[in-house]
Amino acid sequence: MEDLSRFKQTYFDESAELLEVAEAGLLRLTPGEVDSDEVNAIFRAVHSIKGGGGAFGFTELVAFAHEFETVMDGVRNNTVPVTTELVDTLIRANDLLGQMLAYAREGDPAPAGTTDGTVAALRRHLSGGAPQAQAPAPVPSAPAPAPVYADDEDDEAGLFGDAMAAIAAARAEEDPVPPGKLRWTIVFRPRSDLLMSGNEPAFMLRALRRLGDATVECHTDALPTLQNLEAELLHLSWTVTLIADADVDLDKINDVFEFVADDCDIRITAEAPPPVSSGTSPVTDPVPVAAAAPPAVAVATPEAPPKTPGADAPKAEAARPRPNGGGAEHAGLTSHTIRVDLDKIDRLVNMVGEMVITQAMIAEHVRELPPGEFQELLEGLEQLAQHTRELRESVMSIRAQPVSSVFSRMPRLVRECAATTGKEVQLVTSGETTEVDKTVVENLVDPLTHMIRNSIDHGLEGPEERERVGKPRAGTVHLSAQHRSGRIVIEITDNGRGINRPKVLSKAIEKGLVQPGATLSDEEIDNLIFLPGFSTADQVSNLSGRGVGMDVVRRNITSLGGRIGVYSTPGEGSRFVLSLPLTLAVLDGMVISVGEERFVLPLTNIVESLRPKAADLHGLVGKCDVMMARGEYVRLVYLHQLFGIPGAVADPTRALVVLVETEDGARLGLVVDEVLGQQQVVIKSLEANFRRLDGVAAATILGDGRVALILDVAGLREMSRHMDSRAPRPPSSPVAALPAPALEPV
Amino acid sequence: MKKKVLTVDDSRTMRDMVSFTLKGAGYDVVEAADGQQALGVIGANKVDLVITDLNMPVMDGLTLIRRLRATPAHRTLPILMLTTEADEKKKSEGRAVGATGWIVKPFNPEKLISVVQKVCG
Structure with missing residues (x-):
């Protein structure tokens, strides 16, 4: 399994994306209007996280994901009804899954009981729904659902009951036999349409040969005449005598027929080594076929698919999954994106930067050359400048990302803020595809989070107050992004009450930020909210007033080379405008x-x-x-x-x-x-x-x-x-x- | 000549792991992210084995198997399906549409290689 650890990074990256997919889907999950595509997408996300987690042995994570997935499966099958409470639980579960991923990434075990509460909540939904196969276990923090994930081949092999029964006795009989070779007799009689499932008996016989020394008999008694021969049907059966080491057990032999168990008749029997031949090599002295076997027409060594003269030829053709001839090898369709380490891109950006300087330097020297001469050199340099510019733009575009990765987090935030404040809020976003440097995108999260909280907490009125002033009950926060004059401009507009200027001014005077009696323009008053230590909330609220003010927002934005401004109309709302450079290089x-x-x-x-x-x-x-x-x-x-x-x-x-x-x-x-x-x-x-x-x-x-x-x-x-x-x-x-x-x- | 395996999975992690494991075992591997893509790949490549996830967007694994089996050229193409659980219902559904066999996720590399050898030699 060590080999696969190199995919952990891919797994964690992919899982982060999947978590976002799941979250976005969960936020759109509304009782009464369940979109099965959405539900499927959420299910798939959780399912993929679970699947990958299993490959890396993250048992705790897998156990939890399994609980989550089970409920999503119920939603998918309409056995678990979608309620607001369920959605809340699922969102919590998604968060917790993210935490479990973080623990797994760090290689830390999750603290004991981390998942207990959420698992219990998930199971409650399960038991509240229609009859479910899974009865909730009494212990809330059950260990990983071991049977499903145990790295045990038994789970993966389809066993056939009758063969098992047939062999049980034989096995009990063998147990006392001292370690040495065992002789197995395997009668393999596939159904005639076996080939239709893409299975190939030749490969199974070959697999048996890998287990020991096998002698294969091919029975052609069921072979029709040439006129009646259906090339795609199978008319042969085999008896294999296998002499193998004692560690080859029934499971290993059954494993060979794993996929065809239900499509054929297989009898497997084992015997202790015949006393006579026990001392000699089984290779040179193959054990004779049991008398009970159907008449043997040909005996073939297992090197190649069993051959019978003449009549077997069409079968061999058909049995092969497809002709194995040359044929043009086309490059496969692979993913259209590659993941590149950010450092590599940054080195490239730096190098392009240096190249731009060098190019400017050459241009500088060339200016001193006598005019009229060196025409070709000048033209070449002009082209170089052009190419440098294009190269620069291409490199920069590698680092560019759409702001949607930030915007997509906001619905969640709005939902939470609305719940906490008791306000009704509608979030509208536009321009999500606007691209900007990755660093800028990443550093937008905190400021935008704070500003949106601020808009809901301070800007929007409660539903009753809104009704009184003749506005719709639900307030609107509009988040938009666009490119303007080489920068990205992000606006957060609310249709709330606007900035309360008298209050802001008196607060600023009280805090000593403004001299009493100073006359300030409306714009200046509005911008006071960006001063350090300013907070207008009478009581520090749970949301925006956590000691982090708009001054921190402004500092964050400024450190990115950006600026922030506010425009407010009393009674109509406020508009915050952020403007940031597209690139930092x-x-x-x-x-x-x-x-x-x-x-x-x-x-x-x-x-x-x-x-x-x-x-x-x-x-x-x-x-x-x-x-x-x-x-x-x-x-x-x-x-x-x-x-x-x-x-x-x-x-x-x-x-x-x-x-x-x-x-x-x-x-x-x-x-x-x-x-x-x-x-x-x-x-x-x-x-x-x-x-x-x-x-x-x-x-x-x-x-x-x-x-x-x-x-x-x-x-x-x-x-x-x-x-x-x-x-x-x-x-x-x-x-x-x-x-x-x-x-x-x- | 190297056998060519097509891995169909919407999870990049899973595709990468299948691909890495099988390439290490001497197979050529091509990838597709869903059933629809897989049909495209098979149309353009001679593929010796398909390993497909079941639950995928656009076109799921069972539909993919059904579509392949409906094409004369792929009647006997080995197709393994990936299931996350040892789910009997899924297995029988898979068998009904013509899957060759199944691999339970998560698999270890040796298991994957042995199953692949079993169905395509």
């Missing part, structure tokens, strides 16, 4: 210069770059500068001020303004010296190598070997706001005054 960027420094702007943020006229620029007293761009006022951000870079161009009319857009659609103008060019850059985490910096998403290495920071546009916007409130700058020279309330800076 490579990015298409625009290299810009400010003074001597180089920065990279993610291409997905950039709208356009322009050189503003003095007339387009306006200053807000005590606040920021704004620029009129395409009929819209846009806040200007001076990067050299933000990062304290000397020697940069300060006057926007002489510098460049790069118009950028954040995921939530807000725009700002970054004042930079120059735009140097577009480039793919490999993201090197700052947090892993240094620490988090405001306004900076990560770092990268440029083609000339210099380190450049990758800018985080939304972070820049935050920073510039803080600069406004902390230290109002003296207005820049070419700026005209503008009345403050007239515009809404982004």
Whole structure:
């Protein structure tokens, strides 16, 4: 069995998927409308987990899975009625099965009694249903159903009663015989249609030969004449005399005929070795056939399927399952997916990253070559760049996974939350197939779990309250995902009461998060819920208020390079918007210069770059500068001020303004010296190598070997706001005054 | 020439184990995840033995056996069915549709090899 242990990983991976399948099915299992396909799928999942578990000897797990499976079988056969209670029990059982798998994976035995309660609950459903064969055992924690799983060949062999009886006496007689050889006589008379089940007598005779020295007689007395011969029917029978060691017992011989027990007449008898020949070798001195046997026409050695002259030929043809000739060997249909160790993919991702850098480096050098020459080299490099980009995308897509693996966990959560809070909740999901990097998917679980709990706990009203305000009793939580400007945007929308702004504000003041008397915009108040230590629930509830707040959610999202925002309308509901990068490794960027420094702007943020006229620029007293761009006022951000870079161009009319857009659609103008060019850059985490910096998403290495920071546009916007409130700058020279309330800076 | 065995199972673990065990014993192994796929594989390959699970999505094992036996070319093709229990009812159902024999899951590698040898030499 050691050989098979290498499949454990596959087994655990597959089982994890099966558990999800089972859970999804169980969550859809509704009393009164049982979909047999669904039930079958659940049954199969549990069944497969059990089957694999048996192969690896996980007896506890198998025993429990068996209980689970038995109930599912009852559901399948309509003997166990589907009730809400049953579904709850089955969901618990599925969870427990997951735990048992975890124990098995770790190689730990499950603590004693782990399954007792659930097994008892499962059995109650069984006994409550229609008459069942399995009477619940009195001991709740029965050991593994041994008879079924015992690694005992007896279970696997079909035994024929009469042969057993015939031999019992003979055996009793032999027992006193001292160890040595035994002689068995086996009369094997198959039914004529034996071949139709794909069984081949020749193989059985060959198998007997493996047990010892066999002499085979073929009886052709039942053979019809050639005209009447049915090639596909069997007309022969055999008598085999087998001289075998004492350890070859009846079971081993019966095992040979395991599959044909009911399709033939078999008589097996055993005798002690004949006194005369006992000393001599049985090979050279085959024991004569018993006189009772039908007339022997031919005696064949067992090397080949028994042969009789002439008439046997058609039979031999038919008996062979299929011609054994050449024929083209086609590659078999195998699975369309392969499992690859994540490390291998990550190495590939890294290598592609390095390749992107190298390619940029070559491009850099080539730029210095005299123009007009080396045309072919340049074309080749252009192609290389193209291929590199495609390679990068392909590699990234290997790591991409649909968010459905996270979304599929949410129905369960919603069900539980609804039960705990007594609210009626309908979960709607969309965009489950949207793909994003595996790491991002995995790290979405906790934030989404928390946010959905939050939406149900704090956002949705109870059914009565909803009816009072004229809403349907059941609240709706909509979870959606989509790709937008090179990122994935996930929204959680509820149609509950919305954020209670006065309450949030007073709480924030009470907690010292906001100065009393401060005036905050609605949006600012809404975003207070992301501050550390903030909780609006009057009493810490069982669900969302467990000391983990939205601040942790925000921290999780930020650490993935994502952002979170909330939009709320009192009485109508709230919408949380998460935006995350699709990949954490490579990015298409625009290299810009400010003074001597180089920065990279993610291409997905950039709208356009322009050189503003003095007339387009306006200053807000005590606040920021704004620029009129395409009929819209846009806040200007001076990067050299933000990062304290000397020697940069300060006057926007002489510098460049790069118009950028954040995921939530807000725009700002970054004042930079120059735009140097577009480039793919490999993201090197700052947090892993240094620490988090405001306004900076990560770092990268440029083609000339210099380190450049990758800018985080939304972070820049935050920073510039803080600069406004902390230290109002003296207005820049070419700026005209503008009345403050007239515009809404982004 | 190597004999070719088709393993039909919706469980990847099971297919992998059957495949690994039999390849180690000198057989060629091809795989299918359900009865429907299996028919496709058999259509494109010369298969000497089919080992099929019974409970599978799309097309179950009994249907697969029935479909194979209805084809003249596969009247005598050895077909082993995998059952998780020593379930007499399943065995007789299998026999009724023309299965050659059965293997009880979980099997140990030696048992599998010996059964395979028994039905396809």
